Amino acid sequence: MSILQITPEGSRPSGDTLAPLIESLNRRRSHMAEIPVDRLLALLDEFSGRLLRDERTRSLEGIMFLAAWLRRNNLQRLLELNLNGNPAYLDGFVSAGRDYLAAKPQGLVAMWMAGNVPTLPMYSLVPALLAKNVCLVKLAYPETGGMDRLLAVLADCRVEGLSGSELLEAIAVVWFDYHRTELNEQMSLAADAKIVWGGRSAIEAITALPRREHCTEIVFGPKYSIGVIGRERLEQDADPDGVVAAFVQDIAIFDQRACSAPQTIFVERNERYSLNEIGEMFARELAKLPAKPALDAYTTMQILSARAEWALDESRDVIASDDGANWTVCMDRDVVLKEAVQSRTIFLTEVESWWEIIPLLGPKVQTVGIALGRLETSQKFAEAATAACVARCVRPGIMNNYESPWDGKLLVGQLVRWVTLKP
Amino acid sequence: MADHNNVRSTHPTDVAERVDELIRGPQYAMPQAEKxxxxxxxxxVLCRDVAGRCEPYGRFLExxxxxxxxxxxxxDVPPLPVPMFKRFLLSAVPPEKVVRQLLSSSTTGRQPSRIVIDKTTAFRQARALTSILKEHIGPRRRPYLVLDAPESVGDGENLTARGAAIRGVGNFADKTTFAMRSLPDGNLEPNWEGIESFFAEHQSGPVLLFGFTFIxxxxxVTEAERRGLRFGVSEAVLLHSGGWKKLTADAVSKEEFGRRTAAVLGCDERCILDFYGMVEQVGTVFVDCEAGNKHAPAFADVVIRRPLTLEQVDIGQAGIIEVVSTLPTSYPGQALITEDQGMLVGVDDCPCGRLGNYFRFTSRIEQTEIRGCGDTFAQSRELR
Structure with a gap:
């Protein structure tokens, strides 16, 4: 199969070379650079509202969060955080004492997306567009995963001075088989900036492609995330079920395939609940989730193997759904990060103190969901965890909420070129 | 009819007698409902008995x-995933009762499966394999050419899957010849002189060959083709087993394998018989029939399960292959879910006339899903 281009009307064959798409995007660069950032924010705010109202998009997984993230106030804050407090740098030179500073677009941003989160492309596209770049996006699957519907709703948006269809001319979304090295190379060589989301093999392959000397490479993944439930919280909280329910929400979304989804949750030994009782709480919450729609044979076998391994070992225990490979709670006292099985499989590990976890942390651990009790304890943990290169320490329930910074990066800030004028 | 066959007794001895009857009897004559x-x-009875003697399995069953x-x-029988035999030594007998340990090939250098065999299981495995093969190739003994090296058979105590299969098929041999020799680097080299002399000697009569599919x-086959060799043994029967992964990677289909192998030997394609089996259930093999389907013998069965729900698939659907066998008494190998996928082709109505479930192997289960930025990786050691 050759290249597929994903458009608001669906996907269509697009020949065997990316050259026409790249050429068309490059022609659009100067026009894109002239759009005032305020107009972009207004259009994206309109897009946000439509996403929840439009029947083509309102049931997409993760759409509620995406809509909230696209709100003008949120994106305005994001730009301020990313651009030295002042989004006006995007529109031209801003006085900085006697000198002037501006944030110019990088140019063409090539994006290789992972297939685990349907709305994921938007979290790269929007920052790149706000930085006034043109974007070439490669999806992981030939199935559009809702991307065509997102583009269709964007196409229908209009604010004064800017329409969604006009903005779409700065975007090309494609799919081609990942084995097509020559197409990956063509994409990489056209890029002024590359954004790569994916697992280890994808990252290794894409970052090994030839690129131009000035090209900025921004990599997201592969990452692993965990949780920690502290003694203070368990002994003092009147409602530990609330903490568990929030973690289960983090486990359920995107079928636990996002890099921010918890795989192992450490539980401090406490006077009030045994590990098994905590496991039962997780089991009760997981059982409330609607059944999964489908599962591949590989993940099914991974789940069955984890269940069997935890049942056969006398130092471990497991609770699992009766209705097939729906959900699984594995419990032990082996203080390691367990191999991620995903798809509602959580490993609960008892520790004496959260300090035991710190040596396990490193740059591959992205998010820690923390339910530790007092703010002082959370701060102490966050100091130690982030010193060990963890990117985020957040309360359970919001682990998968995409935010800036992500993986330690302020994305918009990396998608502009800072330029100076000293008259 | 079903009623008198059911085992009402809960005593393992009575069950053992019934299993032996199934091994001795016809292999493909029982309708599925009765089976x-x-x-x-x-x-x-068997699972509870093994659970009582193997604590880890007891916990699993509970x-x-x-x-x-x-x-x-x-x-309803909970299947144990095959990889568990790589991670645990699951034994239901004391060490002094172990007569043999079976090991998987572990070509990737990882931990092999370890299966402990007691006298009863060993005896049943040998009898069972003979019973099955008898119904496919007939009872008579014949000259046997092993497409492997003698070293692959191994010693008596630690047997690999290859060794067990070579020995098992050897029950139909009146004289055994090995077609290959093992090189110092572990590769196999055909002894063409020996092979040609074997075929020359047995040109006019029936011969039996066995080898691992890839070997x-x-x-x-490809070496013989390259040398322009054709052996003209019209009464040859070749049994082969083992993974298709490498052949699939080389785009060699089962049909092509059969056609070109038969052409080299000079026999009918229907005499090239693939069988599905594994070291975790030696003796229980699922042999291709004339229609190209694999059948479960009387003492064993196959369950094709849907991913996620784990329910049995409907006829014509594909799923994860589970193999069920009543042979093992020394380890919990009664119901094993494999890392393979297959399709349930039908029940009781195969054109070959054999009754029971019949299926086709489709592929190994591979990680085809792109698992995204939350990729798996080997735990904490790699993280530090």
Whole structure:
């Protein structure tokens, strides 16, 4: 199969070379650079509202969060955080004492997306567009995963001075088989900036492609995330079920395939609940989730193997759904990060103190969901965890909420070129 | 008819007698409904008995077996994933009762599966394989050419899957010849002189050959073609087993394998018989029939399960292959879910006339899903 281009009307064959798409995007660069950032924010705010109202998009997984993230106030804050407090740098030179500073677009941003989160492309596209770049996006699957519907709703948006269809001319979304090295190379060589989301093999392959000397490479993944439930919280909280329910929400979304989804949750030994009782709480919450729609044979076998391994070992225990490979709670006292099985499989590990976890942390651990009790304890943990290169320490329930910074990066800030004028 | 076959007794000795009857009797004559009832009644006793002697399996059965007495069908028996034999030594007998340890090939250098065999299991495995093969190739002994090296057979105590299969098929041999020799680097080299002399000697009569599928293809068939060799043994029967992964990677289909192998030997394509089996269930093999389907013998069965729900698939659907066998007494190998996928082709109505479930192997289960930025990786050591 050759290249597929994903458009608001669906996907269509697009020949065997990316050259026409790249050429068309490059022609659009100067026009894109002239759009005032305020107009972009207004259009994206309109897009946000439509996403929840439009029947083509309102049931997409993760759409509620995406809509909230696209709100003008949120994106305005994001730009301020990313651009030295002042989004006006995007529109031209801003006085900085006697000198002037501006944030110019990088140019063409090539994006290789992972297939685990349907709305994921938007979290790269929007920052790149706000930085006034043109974007070439490669999806992981030939199935559009809702991307065509997102583009269709964007196409229908209009604010004064800017329409969604006009903005779409700065975007090309494609799919081609990942084995097509020559197409990956063509994409990489056209890029002024590359954004790569994916697992280890994808990252290794894409970052090994030839690129131009000035090209900025921004990599997201592969990452692993965990949780920690502290003694203070368990002994003092009147409602530990609330903490568990929030973690289960983090486990359920995107079928636990996002890099921010918890795989192992450490539980401090406490006077009030045994590990098994905590496991039962997780089991009760997981059982409330609607059944999964489908599962591949590989993940099914991974789940069955984890269940069997935890049942056969006398130092471990497991609770699992009766209705097939729906959900699984594995419990032990082996203080390691367990191999991620995903798809509602959580490993609960008892520790004496959260300090035991710190040596396990490193740059591959992205998010820690923390339910530790007092703010002082959370701060102490966050100091130690982030010193060990963890990117985020957040309360359970919001682990998968995409935010800036992500993986330690302020994305918009990396998608502009800072330029100076000293008259 | 089903009723008198069911095992009403819960005593393992009575069950053992019934299993032996199944091994001795016809292998493909029982309608599936009857077989379900017979095997489930045996498995209730057998699984509980093994669980009583193998603590880890006892925990597994307690956790996932539910009420064993309420098992009504094969799919009620909780299957143990095959990789567990790589991670645990699952034994239901004391060490002094172990007569042999079976090891998987572990070509990737990882931990091999370890299966402990007692006298009863060893005896049953040998008898069972003979019973099955007898119905496919007939009872007579014949000259046997092993498309492998003598070293692959191994010693008596530690046997690999290859060794067990070579020995098992050897029960039909009146004289055994090895077609290859092992090189110092571990590779196999055909002894063409020996091979040609074997075929010259037995040109006019029936001969039996056995080899692992990839070895047969890469060391024998393609090499013979390259040398322009045709052996003209019209009464040859070749049994082969083992993974298709490498052949699939080389785009060699089962049909092509059969056609070109038969052409080299000079026999009918229907005499090239693939069988599905594994070291975790030696003796229980699922042999291709004339229609190209694999059949379960009387003492064993196959369950094709849907991913996620783990329910049995409907006819014509594909799923994860589970193999069920009443042979093992020394380890919990009664119901094993494999890392393979297959399709349930039909029940009781194969054109070959054999009764029971019949299926086709489709592929190994591979990680095809792109697992995204939350990729898996080997735990904490790599993280530091």
């Amino acid at each position: 379900d009832a017979v095997l489930v009644s045996i498995l209730r 956790r996932f077996g539910g009420d064993v007495d309420a098992w009504q069908s094969m799919s 047969v293809w890469s060391r024998f």
